[in-house]
Amino acid sequence: MNFENFILPHIWNLKPYSSARDEFKGKEGVFLDANENPLGSGVDENWNRYPDPLQLAIKEQLASLKSCSIDQIFLGNGSDEAIDLIMRMTCQTGIHNIILCPPTYGMYEVSANINHIEQRKVSLTKEYQLDVEGILQTIDKNTRLLFLCSPNNPTGNKLNRSDIYKLIESFHSGFVLIDEAYIDFSDEPSFILELEKFPQVIVMQTLSKAYGLASLRLGMAFAHPTIISLLNKIKPPYNIGGATQEIVHKALANTTFKDKAVQLILSERSRLINNLQIIPEVLHIYPSDANFLLVHFARANELFHYLIEAKLITRNRSTVALCEDSIRITIGISEENDKLVQLINQFYKA
Numbered sequence: 001m002n003f004e005n006f007i008l009p010h011i012w013n014l015k016p017y018s019s020a021r022d023e024f025k026g027k028e029g030v031f032l033d034a035n036e037n038p039l040g041s042g043v044d045e046n047w048n049r050y051p052d053p054l055q056l057a058i059k060e061q062l063a064s065l066k067s068c069s070i071d072q073i074f075l076g077n078g079s080d081e082a083i084d085l086i087m088r089m090t091c092q093t094g095i096h097n098i099i100l101c102p103p104t105y106g107m108y109e110v111s112a113n114i115n116h117i118e119q120r121k122v123s124l125t126k127e128y129q130l131d132v133e134g135i136l137q138t139i140d141k142n143t144r145l146l147f148l149c150s151p152n153n154p155t156g157n158k159l160n161r162s163d164i165y166k167l168i169e170s171f172h173s174g175f176v177l178i179d180e181a182y183i184d185f186s187d188e189p190s191f192i193l194e195l196e197k198f199p200q201v202i203v204m205q206t207l208s209k210a211y212g213l214a215s216l217r218l219g220m221a222f223a224h225p226t227i228i229s230l231l232n233k234i235k236p237p238y239n240i241g242g243a244t245q246e247i248v249h250k251a252l253a254n255t256t257f258k259d260k261a262v263q264l265i266l267s268e269r270s271r272l273i274n275n276l277q278i279i280p281e282v283l284h285i286y287p288s289d290a291n292f293l294l295v296h297f298a299r300a301n302e303l304f305h306y307l308i309e310a311k312l313i314t315r316n317r318s319t320v321a322l323c324e325d326s327i328r329i330t331i332g333i334s335e336e337n338d339k340l341v342q343l344i345n346q347f348y349k350a
């Protein structure tokens with residue numbers, strides 16, 4: 001596969017910034033190379049030294065957890081950084097376009113708007129699946145990115161794998177981005193395992209959900225080593241802070257928390273579904289492969305505001321096309337889910 005055809009020439013040919021920590025990688029010695037403060041930081045731990053620009057300690061752990069190699073991993077300041085960099089390296093304003101399949105994660109559109117890139121929208125079907133024929137008709141020679149989100153936000157469902165295969169095999173002018181932010185809550189295998197077979201696929205995952213590290217901002221992109229080296233070339237040199245690297249390293253050394261959290265969230269998801277489906281005004285609970293439910297309610301808007309008054313915050317998706325009168329509910333701990341059900345019952349009985 002000739003990646004050069006999909007990458008903007010100025011990025012392909014870019015000479016990247018070479019940081020002090022790129023040029024000398026050892027840990028021992030007297031460091032007078034990076035204009036750091038030699039005295040420390042004035043807090044309990046010292047953060048006065050620049051962090052590893054390529055975050056190799058974390059990538060070693062991830063390579064083993066995700067069954068891939070270190071040179072197939074890019075780490076970003078949240079998935080949003082990876083989304084932005086991928087757009088910047090592939091799309092030129094006024095020439096290239098990307099395909100989005102709404103309703104889906106809103107940052108694809110915002111990031112494309114920031115980068116001034118044409119978006120072509122091909123809505124999901126009523127079953128929240130891909131309109132494969134519609135997508136294939138919309139793609140042209142200047143389509144550089146096709147965004148697929150599975151399990152999808154805000155609908156919660158996974159996309160049919162056979163449709164994804166068909167699109168990967170039929171799209172030849174750019175990359176298929178598969179956002180797997182919620183994959184840990186699904187029984188679906190990750191496309192990371194298929195990167196060798198499909199070099200035009202970029203998989204995105206995040207530590208913000210199942211790993212419970214949203215505040216640290218650690219997003220991951222998995223792709224062919226050529227793509228990863230381009231992303232590393234255009235990212236800010238020290239995009240993942242030292243404190244984040246240290247805490248993530250600890251979290252990945254023991255994934256018991258994540259495994260237990262996923263188990264608990266999945267059992268709470270089933271319990272919440274059972275408790276919601278007996279309420280007559282709950283019109284539909286969409287199937288979920290994620291840590292949230294999209295629920296179609298009678299008088300959804302009013303219910304949403306009633307819940308806010310009671311200090312229970314959900315996400316109103318009622319104005320989103322194909323999600324009319326629906327609220328997205330993150331699965332909480334059992335007390336929180338019970339409170340939600342109690343408030344919904346109160347609202348409809350009032």
Ligand SMILES: Cc1ncc(COP(=O)(O)O)c(C=O)c1O
Nearest residue numbers: 078079080105153181206208219
């Ligand atoms: C589908 C999807 N991708 C990515 C993200 C963002 O992930 P991060 O916290 O790593 O930026 C979200 C956050 O809600 C999401 O729903």
